[in-house]
Amino acid sequence: METQESGSIGDWATRAADPDYRAAVLDLLGALAYGELSAFERLAEDAKFAPGIADKAALARMASAEFQHYQLLHDRLAEVGADPTEVMSPFVEPLENFHRLTAPSDWLEGLVKAYVGDAIATDFYREVAVRLDDDTRELVLGVMADTGHAEFAVERVRRAIEENPRVGGRLALWGRRLMGEALSQAQRVVAERDALSNLLVGGAEVQGFDLVEVGKMFNRITEAHTRRMAALGLAS
Amino acid sequence: METQESGSIGDWATRAADPDYRAAVLDLLGALAYGELSAFERLAEDAKFAPGIADKAALARMASAEFQHYQLLHDRLAEVGADPTEVMSPFVEPLENFHRLTAPSDWLEGLVKAYVGDAIATDFYREVAVRLDDDTRELVLGVMADTGHAEFAVERVRRAIEENPRVGGRLALWGRRLMGEALSQAQRVVAERDALSNLLVGGAEVQGFDLVEVGKMFNRITEAHTRRMAALGLAS
Numbered sequence: 001m002e003t004q005e006s007g008s009i010g011d012w013a014t015r016a017a018d019p020d021y022r023a024a025v026l027d028l029l030g031a032l033a034y035g036e037l038s039a040f041e042r043l044a045e046d047a048k049f050a051p052g053i054a055d056k057a058a059l060a061r062m063a064s065a066e067f068q069h070y071q072l073l074h075d076r077l078a079e080v081g082a083d084p085t086e087v088m089s090p091f092v093e094p095l096e097n098f099h100r101l102t103a104p105s106d107w108l109e110g111l112v113k114a115y116v117g118d119a120i121a122t123d124f125y126r127e128v129a130v131r132l133d134d135d136t137r138e139l140v141l142g143v144m145a146d147t148g149h150a151e152f153a154v155e156r157v158r159r160a161i162e163e164n165p166r167v168g169g170r171l172a173l174w175g176r177r178l179m180g181e182a183l184s185q186a187q188r189v190v191a192e193r194d195a196l197s198n199l200l201v202g203g204a205e206v207q208g209f210d211l212v213e214v215g216k217m218f219n220r221i222t223e224a225h226t227r228r229m230a231a232l233g234l235a236s
Numbered sequence: 237m238e239t240q241e242s243g244s245i246g247d248w249a250t251r252a253a254d255p256d257y258r259a260a261v262l263d264l265l266g267a268l269a270y271g272e273l274s275a276f277e278r279l280a281e282d283a284k285f286a287p288g289i290a291d292k293a294a295l296a297r298m299a300s301a302e303f304q305h306y307q308l309l310h311d312r313l314a315e316v317g318a319d320p321t322e323v324m325s326p327f328v329e330p331l332e333n334f335h336r337l338t339a340p341s342d343w344l345e346g347l348v349k350a351y352v353g354d355a356i357a358t359d360f361y362r363e364v365a366v367r368l369d370d371d372t373r374e375l376v377l378g379v380m381a382d383t384g385h386a387e388f389a390v391e392r393v394r395r396a397i398e399e400n401p402r403v404g405g406r407l408a409l410w411g412r413r414l415m416g417e418a419l420s421q422a423q424r425v426v427a428e429r430d431a432l433s434n435l436l437v438g439g440a441e442v443q444g445f446d447l448v449e450v451g452k453m454f455n456r457i458t459e460a461h462t463r464r465m466a467a468l469g470l471a472s
Contacts, residue, residue, distance in 0.1 A: 034289070040296050044280030053270070053321045053328070057306065060276050064300040070293065085289045092289070 012135035016080070024199035025136050026077070028128065030087035031095075031189065031196075032140065033073035035121060037088075038095045040066040046110035055107075058152055062114065069143035076139055090193065094185040101181045108160055108167065109174050112232070115153035116178050119228055123221045124186070128200055154232060161233050172234040179225050183218055190214055248371035252316070260435035261372050262313070264364065266323035267425065267432075268379065269309035271357060273324075274331045276302040282346035291343075294388055298350065305379035312375055326429065330421040337417045344396055344403065345410050348468070351389035352414050355464055359457045360422070364436055390468060397469050408470040415461050419454060426450055 009015065016022045043063035050056035077084040104110035122144050129137045161168040190197045201213035229235070245251065252258045279299035286292035313320040340346035358380050365373045397404040426433045437449035465471070 037289070037293060037296060040300075041280060041283055041292075044277060044283075044299065047277055047280075053273070053324055056277075057273060057310065060273060060303050060306070063280065064276075064303040067296050067300040070296070074293065088289055 008134055009131070010133055012080070012133045015133040020195050020198070024195040025132065026082050026087050027090070027193050027196040028199065029073050029077055029136070031091040032125065032143065033070055033077065033084065034088040034091045034095055036066045036070035036073060036143065038099055039117070040070060042099055043114060046104055046114070049104070049107035049110050051107060062149055065148070072139065072143055091189065094189050098181055098185045102178055108157060108171060111153040111157055112171050112174055113178055114149045115157070115232070116175055116225065116228065117182070118149045120179070120182050120221060120225060123224050127217055127220070131199055157232055168234055172229065175229045175234055179222065183222070186218070244370055245367070246369055248316070248369045251369040256431050256434070260431040261368065262318050262323050263429050263432040264435065265309055265313055265372070267327040268361065268376065269306055269313065269320065270324040270327045270331055272302045272306035272309060272379065274335055275353070276306060278335055279350060282340055282350070285340070285343035285346050287343060298385055308375065308379055327425065330425050334417055334421045338414055344393060344407060347389040347393055348407050348410055349414055350385045351393070351468070352411055352461065352464070353418070354385045356415070356418050356457060356461060359460050363453055363456070367435055393468055404470055408465065411465045411470055415458065419458070422454070
């Protein structure tokens, strides 16, 4: 998904002198931090569906990894003089809405959600990483590093579909619903957070909100989702 | 709660040659491991009651600490050639029963449970630690190290009682119920696991099950619970 140039735009100290840039990065880190905290919570909750102790422990391990990421983001926000709770608060409702509207009803739905949700988030943050200063980019790419969701989920979901092909139809529908709700909440956030939106669609160079560019970015993420669902053996 | 002598009985390699000792320690580590995994799950679930992001993150931090402990115990079981899932399985039902019968209905009940549950477990494992070989004792005392429950819970529960003294009556009842259910499940485990029971009441020296000694141990743990509830501002 490397769609932009990858040159450096400078470090945090230099760029943060621009209040618009600083506001946009705080938004981004706040969204990412609360995203990690709510991912922790959902993975931990979905562990109750695990068919055995080893699977339960595997989900708990992923949840703990998400919490470690949360802690890194929290500490960076505090380090740059922001109030982490305040910075995260605009993103509580969209993320809680997303999770409320996509509560898995069983183990496989939970796995597909962990896999798809993580992948969509990773795509999104990789899109935006190229527009960030060196320090922030390093942090964002670090916390987006693989937490082991993908391999674990893909292996189990594929096996379940092999054993019972009808499971595939239900999970394909589920994957579409996940993507739809994710886009819906993301579009709401983008529409409400000006500084963040400007950063997403053009970095410091672009002034004003470019709906076409945002749409293109969401299309790239949707295409990647479609490829992933196919890899999982699901029509999207 | 240092009620026994603290001399060394040797290291794991020496003691594990005795199959009864090995079976008892595997039971103990299995119970402790599944206890940590289910503590992770419950703390993570109780995080949903948190009144704000910072409190939610505090509970998630404790849950992650429990998971790290689980991982250490799991790895030790694998290291000594045991199947961790098999060793944990006898303790799944008693621990799930305990949690099912003591599901908190709000944030304060969750905090009291985290505090009391952690303290009871710590008392129990300290009682038994003196009867263990050096390697196992080091591991057990290590995973029982403070995960920050106590200070966090005490501060918040005390403040809630100060603000509304009637909360104290409800939480005192809740504390009694937690202790009652914990004793009930523990007694069931002790009655069913001979090797573990022998280790609890007398180590390798004592043969046969000594109900009086088990009763005394449970009494010491109950007394410590009473003192803790008083420290929390609650009659027990």
